[in-house]
Amino acid sequence: PTVLLFSQAVEKKPLVESTGSSLIQDKQREGLPWKKWSEESMKELQDNKQLTFIDFTAKWCITCKVNEKLVLDTDSFAQLVKERNINLLxxxxxxxxxxxxxxxKSQGFVGVPAYFVIDSQGQLIKLGETITLGELKRVLK
Known part of the structure; x- marks a missing residue:
């Protein structure tokens, strides 16, 4: 089943596109209020204990694109973000x-993908390199 989903995603739209726009511009066009990550913005959200999902990605990262197709670019993820007022970095x-x-590197990663959550207590939680919608629903509360 996973292979079928992957091949369907590839047929509809290439996993890696070579556009001149930045990832943040691409993401914002898709309708969710993504903001550019910085240590300062992350620290402010932590200090204010604001529920936040953090996505470290790259245009050339195939695993990132698969995670996007299966989780982050879904209506279910968009609904979760809106229902729980989740900030997106x-x-x-x-x-x-x-x-x-x-x-x-300071968090133990050598590259992307890497996913994190700031929970309602202001704690930074490492999610690793793959994510599921179920996992996000559990930690983003």
């Missing part, structure tokens, strides 16, 4: 931004 590692790379 996007770390674009397409050009291997050294600030993002250093921060990911």
């Amino acid at each position: 996007l770390g674009d590692w397409t050009k291997r931004d050294p600030i993002i790379g250093k921060w990911l």
Whole structure:
């Protein structure tokens, strides 16, 4: 079943597109209020104990694109974001931004994908390199 979903996603739209726009612009066009990740913005959301999902990704990352197709670009994810008033931060590692790379390394990651949540207590939770909608529903409460 997973292979079928993957092949269907590829047939409808290429997993990796070569557009000139930034990932944040692409994501915002899709309708969710993504904001650019920075340590400062993340710290502010943590200090204010605001529920937040953080996506570190890159245009060339195939695993990232699969996670997007199966989870992040779904109506169910959009509904979860709206229902629970979840902030969305996007770390674009397409050009291997050294600030993002250093921060990911400090968290035990060597690259993307990497997913995190700031919970309602202001705690940063590592989700790893793959995600499911069920997992997100459990931690984003």
